[in-house]
Amino acid sequence: MFKAIRMRFCRWSCTGALFVSVLAGCAPEAPPCNDAEVTSSLLEMLHQAHDDRLKDLQVKSKDLATISLDAPEVTAYDDKLKTRSCKVTYRVQAPQDRVPSMFKYMNAIQSPMINLMGNLGALSAAFGGPDPRKELAQQQTDAAVFQQWNQGPLTSDPIRKSVAYRIQKEEGGRDFVVRTNVDVTGSLQYLRIAALTDVQLKRQAEQDKVQLAKQAEIDRLSASGNWRKAVVILDFSTGHNDPYHCSKNKLYCMQARDVEDGKTIVRYELDAQKVDERGAESLLASQRSGQAVCLVGVQKTQNPLIFSVKGYSTFRNQKGEAVDCLPGAEKENWAALVSQTKKEEAAAAVGSGAAPATTAAATAPPPSNALPSTGPESLMSLITKYEPCGEEAVCLHTGKGNVVWMQASMMRRMDYALLDKAISSKTPVCLRDLTRTDAKNFAADGLDSAC
Incomplete structure (x- = not known):
């Protein structure tokens, strides 16, 4: 009987990994190709070969798919060296409930529209934001390599690959070793597609959760009135x-x-x-x-x-x-x-001799030093200073404590020169098409030296 594996090491080759499992024992013949310990060791080595290439996704092959072996075959036996050469087909099968999602992922990643993401990624990177192009390029490469290796699109059937291994006596010792060189091309991309599909499903589930919570809040607020x-x-x-x-x-x-x-x-x-x-x-x-x-x-x-x-x-x-x-x-x-606002505005209008105006907006009554509250008109006003109000507006502060908003895009170089001269000389300027927005805030469409 063979004991548990007591040592395993690996080194990478250009196609995969060279694994060696050492089996301790004293039997004179090499174990058969279908020996339980040999096939168990081979399965572990297959998982390890894929896991080493899945580290960037922080997943394990056993969590993505089932890897199993068909019946092993003997391809050669050297009685003198006590070496047995074997071949077996291993199968990789993702859970059936994940396969439809893998189909959708493959179609999406190969869609011409996905290149728009690359263009947006370049724009984001140009402004110091995250650049998804590297991740996208790797995903597209995985999909292309798999389809080329598979000679067609992904199906619901498991993928199959052949792997050769050798059982031979350790030089100078009594133990036998299992050696195999695993080429993971194809099966690796299949597992990466399964892993990335899971990532997308988790993201979608999180987005759905956020959307449901948002909709529930909208329903609650709407019902409150x-x-x-x-x-x-x-x-x-x-x-x-x-x-x-x-x-x-x-x-x-x-x-x-x-x-x-x-x-x-x-x-x-x-x-x-x-x-x-x-x-x-x-x-x-x-x-x-x-x-x-x-x-x-x-x-x-x-x-x-x-x-x-x-x-x-x-x-x-x-x-x-x-x-x-x-x-x-x-x-x-x-x-x-x-109701109170309407009464205050009506009283203010009567007091000034103007026709009362009504509005559904709840605004505070204009103070005695406020600018007139009638419709758009042009009038002279003393400006004490001006300053940016965000990226799209300029605020003009009047001598009576009011604020006049103007669109920055409408401001000309001569307008700023006019304001600078008027502020330094303390002379009024004409505010064109002035409109009240609330008690002490107004909006104007232009400036002039006189109305």
């Missing part, structure tokens, strides 16, 4: 095949990006009767200057890409934050706040 979202309006398109859908249904429609994550883009619909002329001007000014707007009473509709809205607010603090969407603001009674 108090959901508020700070957004940046991108445009006022309908989002329907019918370009007149919103006007026909008396809706005020917009497409906006969430301020919180900076990337989620959704369409919103609001009862058009809640947006009067002044409110429309305020929303348009916010869209032009890229400033946050608070949407109130956001709820789902039958279309997952469109949400309904009960109200809005363009009131912002000095940091440019949508005040009515700050934490805790949702506890306020929105209807009462809108």
